[in-house]
Amino acid sequence: MAETTDARTKLQQLQERRASILRHGGEDKIEAQHTKNKKTARERISLLIDGGSFVEYGAFVKTRSTYYGLDKADLPTDGVVTGVGTVNGRHVAVYAQDFTILGGSLGEAHALKIVKIQDLALQSGIPCVAMLDSGGARIQEGIDSLDGYGRIFFRNSRSSGVIPQLSLILGPTAGGAVYSPALTDYVIMTRKTSTMYITGPAVVKDVLSEEVSHEQLGGGLVHNQRSGVAHFLANDDEEAIATARELLSYVPQNFRELTPKEQASDPVDKEDLSLRDIVPADANKPYDMKDIITKVVDGSQFLEVHRLFAPNIVVGFARIGGRAVGIIANQAKFMAGVLDTNASDKASRFIRFCDCFNIPLLTLVDVPGYMPGTAQEHGGIIRHGAKLLYAYSEATVPKVTLILRKAYGGAYIGMCSKYLGADMVLAYPTAEIAVMGASGAAEVIFAREIKNADNPDEVRAARIQEYKDQFSNPYRAAERGSVDDIIDPKDTRWRISQAFDALENKREIYPEKKHGNIPL
Ligand code: HXC
Numbered sequence: 001m002a003e004t005t006d007a008r009t010k011l012q013q014l015q016e017r018r019a020s021i022l023r024h025g026g027e028d029k030i031e032a033q034h035t036k037n038k039k040t041a042r043e044r045i046s047l048l049i050d051g052g053s054f055v056e057y058g059a060f061v062k063t064r065s066t067y068y069g070l071d072k073a074d075l076p077t078d079g080v081v082t083g084v085g086t087v088n089g090r091h092v093a094v095y096a097q098d099f100t101i102l103g104g105s106l107g108e109a110h111a112l113k114i115v116k117i118q119d120l121a122l123q124s125g126i127p128c129v130a131m132l133d134s135g136g137a138r139i140q141e142g143i144d145s146l147d148g149y150g151r152i153f154f155r156n157s158r159s160s161g162v163i164p165q166l167s168l169i170l171g172p173t174a175g176g177a178v179y180s181p182a183l184t185d186y187v188i189m190t191r192k193t194s195t196m197y198i199t200g201p202a203v204v205k206d207v208l209s210e211e212v213s214h215e216q217l218g219g220g221l222v223h224n225q226r227s228g229v230a231h232f233l234a235n236d237d238e239e240a241i242a243t244a245r246e247l248l249s250y251v252p253q254n255f256r257e258l259t260p261k262e263q264a265s266d267p268v269d270k271e272d273l274s275l276r277d278i279v280p281a282d283a284n285k286p287y288d289m290k291d292i293i294t295k296v297v298d299g300s301q302f303l304e305v306h307r308l309f310a311p312n313i314v315v316g317f318a319r320i321g322g323r324a325v326g327i328i329a330n331q332a333k334f335m336a337g338v339l340d341t342n343a344s345d346k347a348s349r350f351i352r353f354c355d356c357f358n359i360p361l362l363t364l365v366d367v368p369g370y371m372p373g374t375a376q377e378h379g380g381i382i383r384h385g386a387k388l389l390y391a392y393s394e395a396t397v398p399k400v401t402l403i404l405r406k407a408y409g410g411a412y413i414g415m416c417s418k419y420l421g422a423d424m425v426l427a428y429p430t431a432e433i434a435v436m437g438a439s440g441a442a443e444v445i446f447a448r449e450i451k452n453a454d455n456p457d458e459v460r461a462a463r464i465q466e467y468k469d470q471f472s473n474p475y476r477a478a479e480r481g482s483v484d485d486i487i488d489p490k491d492t493r494w495r496i497s498q499a500f501d502a503l504e505n506k507r508e509i510y511p512e513k514k515h516g517n518i519p520l
Pocket of ligand 1: 103
């Protein structure tokens with residue numbers, strides 16, 4: 001009887017301890033968090049994880065740091081909730097920093113909890129999702145917090161290409177806190193409530209005498225639009241977490257697996273006559289490449305990555321015939337879809353992510369070239385543009401390319417042409433595959449004739465037309481085998497789907513090496 005009572009008392013003690021852990025940093029801190037339109041760490045986890053599937057690890061961990069009496073302070077979870085649960089029925093490892101506890105700052109115990117969950121994710125081959133809301137290195141813990149970041153960065157890097165890693169920035173992240181997200185595959189930021197910077201406005205003012213607000217320096221919009229550090233911009237925590245769930249649906253658990261195939265929402269062999277009318281034959285007329293994408297993919301569902309950064313190229317995930325694919329497409333609507341430094345970086349990183357995780361690549365081409373001029377040359381267009389060549393050449397996943405209209409010069413090669421390893425190259429009858437556009441070409445190769453002519457305008461026009469007749473079409477390329485087939489636009493969906501079906505078991509042996517050296 002006494003034993004039963006004792007066991008009950010112990011159970012009660014456990015329940016009390018758990019209840020105290022669930023109180024975060026206290027009612028006032030939770031309220032402050034809610035007033036800022038931010039959720040608590042546990043609310044965020046319950047939005048991410050399928051109902052009831054979350055199991056917490058290390059809830060009882062406390063700091064052992066004696067600096068400034070930290071060990072005597074009540075810091076439940078040491079400011080980070082860690083565990084495992086399912087998203088869309090598949091396991092993920094997750095950690096969520098708790099701003100209500102010393103501003104989510106990262107001390108030794110906090111870091112070791114994150115490390116444990118990272119190790120578990122890596123060893124079990126499941127994605128790792130981080131939800132950050134932190135004042136950075138816990139100042140009181142000095143070297144222990146700095147080393148904590150070192151351990152986390154090390155694991156982020158070692159896990160890269162093995163498991164997908166996502167970071168959601170849901171509050172401030174400063175100093176060390178920004179580099180772990182930067183090492184992960186995707187960064188999702190909230191518009192008004194998140195910031196990322198290596199050092200805040202106060203230090204910027206001190207060092208550079210520059211006045212800048214938190215948001216101007218490192219807000220969600222800045223990092224989505226200008227720096228390219230973030231890939232998604234959400235209005236609030238709910239939207240950010242919903243984006244993470246959607247993103248996870250397109251990726252496999254690890255590099256050895258394939259993304260589960262879903263039932264296609266509409267038939268793949270459906271003809272779509274409206275596709276004949278989207279791409280204007282006039283190479284100078286803009287149109288929206290996303291109109292093509294949404295007509296070709298299942299259920300018009302396209303998850304665009306980096307939507308606000310380098311909009312001259314579009315990248316993102318969709319399904320075709322139920323199979324997840326990564327799409328890279330020149331956007332004729334912005335700067336005629338030219339490839340510049342940012343577009344090259346954006347596409348290359350996306351291609352490498354897809355290749356790491358066995359996601360086939362669909363490339364839609366309408367590109368006038370690499371962007372010329374001093375700004376781009378001095379900005380390193382050669383170095384950045386080379387990344388695209390490298391990323392496509394290195395990728396061993398099935399690669400299908402469709403040339404819709406312009407495919408000129410180096411950019412034709414760079415947008416996954418046959419000899420960068422495309423397995424299937426299709427072209428519309430409107431495709432123009434040439435070293436450059438007709439008027440530019442005529443100005444070079446017929447320059448002397450035009451200059452010496454009595455009627456230079458007429459000669460120029462005639463030569464341009466002659467060049468167009470010869471080169472501004474896909475037939476030369478098809479004769480050489482650089483294009484595998486020229487298709488009626490109405491058949492786009494089933495021809496792409498058929499190509500991916502045929503390539504399903506593609507295996508490519510890579511030359512033996514430690515790793516390559518992409519021009520960073
Ligand atoms: C310890 C911290 C902390 C930190 C915040 N807190 N940051 N405690 N170490 N780094 C505590 C505060 O003292 C406060 O405690 C609580 O968290 C909430 O912070 P507030 O300042 O009241 O909140 P808010 O006004 O919302 O401002 C949030 C903030 C600000 C912008 C993040 O706290 C801030 O600027 N913190 C310092 C950021 C920073 O410089 N971190 C170090 C980066 S260096 P109480 O008890 O009052 O609630 C770094 C080096 C690593 O990370 C490099 C590795 C490569």
